[in-house]
Structures are given as structure tokens and as C-alpha cells.
Amino acid sequence: MNNFGLRLESLREKYGYTKVDVSLKLGFTANVYGSYERGDRRPSLETIIKLADIYDVSLDYLIRGKEFEKDKSSKSEHTKVQELIDTLTEKGLNNPSFLQVENWHVLNFDDMKEIDNHFEWVVHRAKSRK
Secondary structure, eight states: OTTHHHHHHHHHHHTTOOHHHHHHHHTSOHHHHHHHHHTSSOOOHHHHHHHHHHHTOOHHHHHHSSOOOOOTTSOOHHHHHHHHHHHHHHTTOOSOGGGOGGGGGGOOHHHHHHHHHHHHHHHHHHHHHO
8 A cells, every 4th residue: 555645645635625524524533534644544444445435536546556457468268268269160170069068067077077187188199299
């Protein structure tokens, strides 16, 4: 929570509130709120949520000083599955049975383990060909 107190002070000034104004909105004394701005105390999660509502900012901004950004380098599960389907299609495997999830309900643990073992064996065999 680097610069948390500075963000609080800046937001309070931006909205034209005094420490007493914000304290009353939170149900605290001015000294308690002032200790948040000075960094002497840390507010509870409930108080942080109230502060975010008062200042109309996200929790990410209030706590971290920036909005949350999903790591763009990590692909979504949907993207990974689509890439797998595209690769299989390029190899001539259209609609492979192992991607027909609606049929998986009949498989038990031993069946799944057998599939996993077979896949590992096929990958090992493919690596040894290279």
C-alpha cells in the first residue's frame, strides 16, 4: 500500500472534503482518518471499501495506486483451447473425439488415467522421433 495516505489526501482535496467531513462519512473521529493519511494506521477492508465508494474509485486504485491490468502475455483458457483445435485441424484431425466433452461423463477415474498415460506415451514417442 505504497503512498496510500498520499492518495487519500489527494482524493480528499480533489473532492473538497476536510478530514472531519470524511471522518463523519466513515463514522470515525478526525484523528482516526488523519492517521490513515499519515500512514500511522491502516484501515480495515470495510473502511477501504467505504473510502473507495466515497471517492468513486476502484479498490485497486485506492490500494495499489493503479487499475488492475490482466497480464496480457497470459492467454485465456478459451484461446489455448482454440489454438489446440486450430493445430489439430491443420494436422487433418477435424472434430477429434477427445474434444467432445459431452461424452466425457461416461469416463471414470481409471479411464481418465488411461487416457493420460496414453497421451504421455504418444508425446514421449514423438519426442524420440526427432
